[in-house]
Structure formats: C-alpha cells, structure tokens
Amino acid sequence: MDTTNPTEPVETETIVHTLGKTIIQMEAITKRFGELVALDTVSLEVQRGEVLMIIGPSGSGKSTLLRCINYMEVPTSGRVTVDGIDMSRRRVNINKVREEVGMVFQRFELFPHLTVLENVTLAQRIVRKRKSGDAGEVAHDLLRKVGIPEKANNYPAQLSGGQQQRVAIARALAMQPKIMLFDEPTSALDPEMIKEVLDVMLELAREGMTMVVVSHEMGFARAAANRVVFMDQGRIVEMGEPDQVFDQPQHERTQLFLSKILH
Amino acid sequence: MASESERQGGGRLTHGVGLPLRRMPYWFIIILIFFLVTFYTIFSSEDYRDTLSFIAEGLVFTILITVIGYAIALVVGLVIGLGRVSRNPVIYTLATLYVEVFRGVPMLVIIYYARFVIVPWVATDLLNQPQILRNDLLIGAIPLALGYAAYMAEIYRAGIESVERGQNEAARSLGMSHVQTMRYIVLPQAIRRILPPMGNEFIAMLKDSSLLSAIGVPELTYWGRNRIAATYNTFLGWNTVAFLYLILSLILSLGVKWIERRSGSGHH
Numbered sequence A: 001m002d003t004t005n006p007t008e009p010v011e012t013e014t015i016v017h018t019l020g021k022t023i024i025q026m027e028a029i030t031k032r033f034g035e036l037v038a039l040d041t042v043s044l045e046v047q048r049g050e051v052l053m054i055i056g057p058s059g060s061g062k063s064t065l066l067r068c069i070n071y072m073e074v075p076t077s078g079r080v081t082v083d084g085i086d087m088s089r090r091r092v093n094i095n096k097v098r099e100e101v102g103m104v105f106q107r108f109e110l111f112p113h114l115t116v117l118e119n120v121t122l123a124q125r126i127v128r129k130r131k132s133g134d135a136g137e138v139a140h141d142l143l144r145k146v147g148i149p150e151k152a153n154n155y156p157a158q159l160s161g162g163q164q165q166r167v168a169i170a171r172a173l174a175m176q177p178k179i180m181l182f183d184e185p186t187s188a189l190d191p192e193m194i195k196e197v198l199d200v201m202l203e204l205a206r207e208g209m210t211m212v213v214v215s216h217e218m219g220f221a222r223a224a225a226n227r228v229v230f231m232d233q234g235r236i237v238e239m240g241e242p243d244q245v246f247d248q249p250q251h252e253r254t255q256l257f258l259s260k261i262l263h
Numbered sequence B: 001m002a003s004e005s006e007r008q009g010g011g012r013l014t015h016g017v018g019l020p021l022r023r024m025p026y027w028f029i030i031i032l033i034f035f036l037v038t039f040y041t042i043f044s045s046e047d048y049r050d051t052l053s054f055i056a057e058g059l060v061f062t063i064l065i066t067v068i069g070y071a072i073a074l075v076v077g078l079v080i081g082l083g084r085v086s087r088n089p090v091i092y093t094l095a096t097l098y099v100e101v102f103r104g105v106p107m108l109v110i111i112y113y114a115r116f117v118i119v120p121w122v123a124t125d126l127l128n129q130p131q132i133l134r135n136d137l138l139i140g141a142i143p144l145a146l147g148y149a150a151y152m153a154e155i156y157r158a159g160i161e162s163v164e165r166g167q168n169e170a171a172r173s174l175g176m177s178h179v180q181t182m183r184y185i186v187l188p189q190a191i192r193r194i195l196p197p198m199g200n201e202f203i204a205m206l207k208d209s210s211l212l213s214a215i216g217v218p219e220l221t222y223w224g225r226n227r228i229a230a231t232y233n234t235f236l237g238w239n240t241v242a243f244l245y246l247i248l249s250l251i252l253s254l255g256v257k258w259i260e261r262r263s264g265s266g267h268h
Ligand SMILES: Nc1ncnc2c1ncn2[C@@H]1O[C@H](COP(=O)(O)OP(=O)(O)OP(=O)(O)O)[C@@H](O)[C@H]1O
Pocket: A033, A036, A037, A038, A056, A057, A058, A059, A060, A061, A062, A063, A064, A065
C-alpha cells in the first residue's frame, strides 16, 4: 500500500516517545445526541508523553471523543479522568482542568477583536493571573517558536490560515498545558500551509508534549504518533502503532477507510 | 450587501462620471433646502425667533431626558439581554417576561403607568421619598428607559447570538469561566455588531420622548404646546417643534451611518 503523502514533513527521524503514567483515562464513554449515539462505550487511555492520532470517517465520533476529554462535550455516561481528576465529580472545577488541556480547532477560532499578542496573553492574564509583562514575554517566546514573532500586533484577519493556526497553537501553549488536543488542525488550510503547522506540531511532539490529534495526515502520524486509533460509528475499531494500522490494518472497515483516503 | 450591488449599478449608469446619479442622496438635498428655508424664515421673523427662544429650554430637557433614559436602558437592557441568553430557566423566564410585557404595551401607556402607578409606589411606599415625583427628569427618563430596555435587550441578545459558537468554545477551552468569556470574548464582538441598531434606538427614544408631554414633563413638545396655547399660532408653533426634532434626528442618523460604515468596513 502506498502511503506517501504530499504533505509529509521533511523530518524522517521518528520520535522516540518516553511514556509516563496514565494522564487521560476514558472509561466506557457513551455520548448521545438525542436518539443519535455519537460514542458507544468507548474506553481509551493515554500515557504522559504519548502522541495519539484518531482517524475515521466523517461522523464516526472523533471530535466528540476529543471534546469529551476537556468536557466541551459532557458524556452521557462513563468516566473521564484527566491528570488524576475525575471530571464527572460534581465539585470538580472544570475550568481548572481546562487550564491544563490546550485545544486547537479546525477553524482556528482566534479572537478577531484582539491582536495576535492579546490572543496569546488574555487567558494567561485573566485565568493564570500572570502580570501583563510576564504574559507578554511568554507570548513573544511562543510566537517566535511558532515562527511569527513579527505579527504580534496584527489582527487575526491580517494573517494567512497557516499563520492563524500557529497563533492558535501558541495561544493554547501559553497556558503551559500538560495535554494538547487537536481537532483536524490542518483541514481548513490550503495545501501549501499545512506543512508549517505540522512542523510546529512535530516540534511539540519532539519536546514530549502529550497530544491527542484528530487528523488524517499520514506523514505526521508516521513521524510523530506512537499510536493510531481508528474509529467508526462511535466505536474504536482498531488501535496500534502507525505503521501497523496503516500498512497491515486488521479490520475490514479500517482497510476500506484507508483505501478511500489514500486514493 | 445590497449597497454593494447598488454601488456597482450606480457606477455603470454614470459611466464613471463624478457622483453616481443613483446614489445622490436626494432626500438629503431636499431636507437641506427645507433647512435653509426654515433657517431663513426663523432668522428673518421675529415670531419664529421668539418661539424658538421660548421652547429652547424644552429642547435642552428633551436631550437630557433622552441621554439619561438611554444610559439607563443601555445597562438594564444588557442585564435583561444576558438573561435572555441565560441557561438558567428562572433567569431566562424573568427576562423573557420583561421583554414581552414591555414590548407589548404602547410607550404612552408605559409612560402613564410609570408616572401614576410604579413611580408613586416606589417613591412613596418603598423609598419614602415623595419628592422624586417632582423630579421631571427622572419621571421622564424612567418610563423611556423601562420600555427601551426591552427593545435593547433583544438587540443585545441578537448580537450575543451572532457571535459564533466556536469563539465561546475557544475561550472555555483556555479555562475561562462563562462570565469571563462573556466579558472578554462574546460581548466585545457583539457590541461592535450592534452599534448601528443601538444608535437607531437612541433616535427612536428621542422622538418617543415627545410622548412625555402627556404627563406634563416640560420637554420640547410640551413647551411647543404651551407656546401655541399662548400665541394661537398653531402653524408656527408646530413647525418649529417639528423642525427641531428633525434636525436632531438627522444629525444623529448621520452619526449612525458613520458608525455603520466604520464597523462595516471589515475588521480593523
Ligand atoms: N452538538 C451536536 N448535536 C447533535 N449531534 C451532534 C453534535 N455533535 C456531533 N453530533 C453528531 O454526532 C456524530 C459524531 O460527530 P463528530 O463530530 O464527533 O464526528 P467526526 O468523526 O468528528 O466527524 P467529522 O470528520 O465530520 O468531523 C455525528 O453524527 C454528528 O452529526
């Protein structure tokens, strides 16, 4: 099976993942939207330092699974534990947990009325209660890291899609999260901008960030992920190392799906 | 959107010569001529000048009442508008009740009701400060504020709902609370979008303030009526009153158009 991808990052060395204790634990998560069952008793564990990719057809529940991790979606039943905190407990401050879990969206969702710098400093100041100077320093460092230090005083509308997404990543990183969630971070981008975003993500993976990524970027998966999860109809159908899932898929539905996205 | 095609249409008609004919603000020119004629009449006529100076005090009062009433309505409207998007059923129901009641009653009736029922009750029975009843500024501003808070709450609600859900999610995913998200993310964007309709509410309130003459609040219309009662010159009196309202609302609507153009011309 040919799995070369035009957007494959140049770095070919695969990342060595040093895994730690379980940081995300999802136990028998079911999510219903009315009659529709978006997630059907899904269980999943993520170790510290893991880069987990979630693939699957449209409507299979990938986003819903991702959004259950930081309780953007509240599971109908089941238990989510993040960094030792059981999210379903009534007294848990969800906002506190979210400070530790960054999220990157398909459509960037930068705050259009704020400059790039303000986008990256706002939550630091009002949630982390950092002084404006400290927050600014963190922001400038991160903007340099994602490769757009010169755009700090521009508004999001003045940036290209790839630049906006990199700012969105910087905005999430500014909270110094323990986990980063990515929901199709490159699928709203023009092809020539995909690489610049993947490179930033690759760098993060190399630094040992725990990442859960919904994306069909095979190149990235092979280079950065240590595990790939294939979902279909609200269930996890198959799970394994990238090369194993991509090259020797065990399930017919996985094979069918892969053959569709590769051709 | 419509103005875009209009602009293109106008451009084609005039073949790029000077001002596009179809876009000439004829209404404005007509009003300008009316203004000039009226100005001329006023300053060449002793009677008009007397009338004008007689009702000038009412004009000031009208502006004061509108500014105060509008300021109150901005705040009360925001609170009720937030209630209208609240997920708390009690808050939502109370806010909706307010909006439906005040939108369902004519302004004049709200004015009577406030003057003869609510304000006397609050002022004398609750606060024990009957002198409030003699404060014409408050007596005038309160009913306008109560009524317009309902209209403005709906504008706030529409503005808040127009901010994409993703914005809310992005903010919440950073650990911002619901209140912080409203304060820093949703409201600033919503307010930018509702500036033009909010400006129009100011103009509408200014005009509705003339209804206050019915309960003897000494604003522009009230003074105009008194003047006419004294001079028997109906034509001259109402002419002056109408002229003053018109000047005020036209200036304000030019202001609103300016805001509209600024907020419409892309983000920053
Ligand atoms: N807020 C919602 N209300 C109702 N149904 C929803 C909601 N969110 C998701 N769903 C439904 O749940 C199912 C799973 O959706 P989800 O967004 O998780 O799929 P996905 O795998 O991310 O798909 P895609 O690749 O298109 O993003 C779909 O059938 C979707 O229509």
